[in-house]
Amino acid sequence: MGKYFGTDGFRGEANKQLTVEHAFKVGRFIGWYYGAARDKSCKVVIGKDTRRSSYMFEYALVAGLTASGADVYLLHVTTTPSVAYVVRTEEDFDCGIMISASHNPYYDNGIKLINDRGEKMTEDVIAEIEAYLDGESGEVPLAYGDKIGCTVDYSAGRNRYIGYLISLATRSYKGMRVGLDCSNGSAWMIAKSVFDALGAKTYVINNHPDGFNINTDCGSTHIHVLQDFVKEKQLDVGFAFDGDADRCIAVDENGKVIDGDLILYVCGRYMKEHGKLTNNTVVTTVMSNFGLYKAFDKVGINYEKTNVGDKYVYENMQQNGHRIGGEQSGHIIFSKYASTGDGILTAIKVMEVMLEEKQSLGKLAEPVTIYPQLLKNVRVRDKKTAREDKDVMAAVDAVADKLGSEGRILVRESGTEPVIRVMVEAPDDATCEKYVSEVVDVIYQKGHAVAQ
Template sequence: MGRLFGTDGVRGVANADLTAELALGLSVAAAHVLAEAGSFAGHRPTAVVGRDPRASGEFLEAAVVAGLASAGVDVLRVGVLPTPAVAYLTGALGADLGVMLSASHNAMPDNGIKFFARGGHKLADELEDRIEQVYEQHRTGEPWERPTGAGVGRVKEYDEGFDKYVAHLVAVLPNRLDGLKIVLDEAHGAASRVSPEAFTRAGAEVVTIGAEPDGLNINDGCGSTHLGLLKAAVVEHGAHLGIAHDGDADRCLAVDASGEEVDGDQILAVLALAMREAGTLRGDTVVATVMSNLGFKLAMEREGVELVQTAVGDRYVLEAMKEKGYALGGEQSGHVIVLDHATTGDGTLTGLMLAARLAATGRSLAELAGVMERLPQVLVNVRDVDKSRVTTSKELSQAVTEAERELGATGRVLLRSSGTEPLVRVMVEAPDLEQAKSVAGRLADVVKSSLG
């Protein structure tokens, strides 16, 4: 059996790769590893379970709840809420673990299972490995102690989770958003109720699009992976800015008043300077991944902000932040972590803090985001290849070396296998867009020929 966990939980096509049986089995294993379920525990463990609006989340949630309760874990079902809401509630309610059912920005047929440990933190690799080990032991027939009678878990609807999470978001803002008009694209996803409510309570005039989930339309032509509708709506409504979330709202991208995209790197740059000004950017340091635009690195150097870079994945950003006590980190894709207020990327919180900076300074988003200049960056996703051989192919290694020689110190190349999808990502940065496209295209051809 290959490793089930990718960079962000267990993910696949619902009812094909990610079945009810797998969801149930993983939940039992997670109960044993994270909640210490069983007679030796000495307490009654609790789990918080939430999901995004995907139709498949309904049966997968039932399987997860059944697995947890059968292992002696009491379950608080919070319903459709963002991933960061489940993480927050796991910590705020003192639960032993949290479970979120979502495939984030992936298309509707996919789904995923994300586990959180006590405090609402994502799992370290060793915990994921332990869950897989226990799951495999049970799957192959090794018996496990099943509680009976009063020992089985109880299941309760926790409707208070919505208000508790929204109140938290509004309470941590440095200032109100009065006077701002904001368009929110909810991707027909998990934040369709939460985000408009939070922005409205914070004082903004809100226009919403993509906020009518029906279980089938999540991420469909809208949200952070499809910004066209948001760009048009911001211009049409004369809004100060637009905010786009993905399906589970752990990421945030923005659009300025003229309809231009503001990506995660630019948002990080704006928030880094705001937090440094407020004295909350510990160590005057921000954490980002190797995918961050070279322009972001140059801007932080110019502004006197230290940059720590990690592997791709907000979990690795978070690990680096926790290790050194840094307060801000994130990814170009819009996963932004403000560690004083969240244990994971929180798209709604990020959007609120970005809007708060506009309200506090009276400056436009375009002006604030202008602190960095994005170098042309081309990303090509190559499908139907053996992504496990990215680091071992001699032909591919030689092609990368030649590309790096051509670009010199003014550009860079990054190849990596996706942790959430069956593909290889080719990223090229160069001073000129056409050069970046040319190099990326050649490398993508080599990936196809050498790993196909």
């Protein structure tokens, strides 16, 4: 990760960590880098979520891009995966930009950069952008005369994406009662349009964005709202999205949460049984639940484990040709259909399994027993020193031996904070608490922890 850009773009509180000056300069560099620096014209597509500050950053980016000679195509309020889709499927776009802080509160925002393949921008380009932001690479030239860029209303691109999603459904949803929690974010119009077109009886909540209520007590990070709604309305299934709709968490007919791990099981098993699970492998992260792996073992599905972050999941899928992967948080990637996590696409694929198998979502997820999980964060003076302390490692090994095949322990360094994360999964909460404490106590005893 760089100084400004992390695994999911340049993110921070609007006009504090992320300012309009940053956005303008990002636009200036990208417009030049993909245009004048290569002696060609440059085309960039931009989407945004519903935060009030998204408009401010959109205008700043547009000013920078057009000043450097780029033509900018505006999708307006749309989802992150729609930006990736438009860039990926139209040959003449050089890159895409999504203005969103995903599941963060309204006062945060972010700039996500997407390359011409619909993937996250490569690290070498990010490094050049950061050098420009810090004034290390000099100024880039302004465009003059007929070289100055223009803006184009490109809502047609968003509509094309909606049509693409509809085309992926294998059956009509007629007779299905579906709840959608749009998190007052990017999915607020798109999700309902898709499910209505497919014939569902659609019940929608949190689809009235006002610039401030995105992700506020709603969406995939506040799933209890949809749980209550599904039970109250006696719906067949519910789907909750986050602010930019690249995540999906489902709720079954009984109001039970079907998180990303359970979605990976439901869809992965279906794909295996229908000969669609390339390499017989599902890609997960190290934070996926131990119960998911035991369920995969029972049905003979292999799995990969990557670092936390959908970026790492996608990289593994690309390198090895795997077709499905994702995170517990609901970032699910179906690489045959998309180059990024896509919440609405994920909901469509879950609906496919339900309809083709003629089973409820609760029944489909039933074979997975989710293990209790306890995670404690310990603020330390130095992450590497604490993690590699021989006594800490010995304590971790001792817990792993005691757990055997009935659980697991994971100790890792935070990617963004001076924190060591200690996580244990076991058959019961008491065992989780006992073994997490054994390791945390050693970290404190050895003087690594910072008093809080």
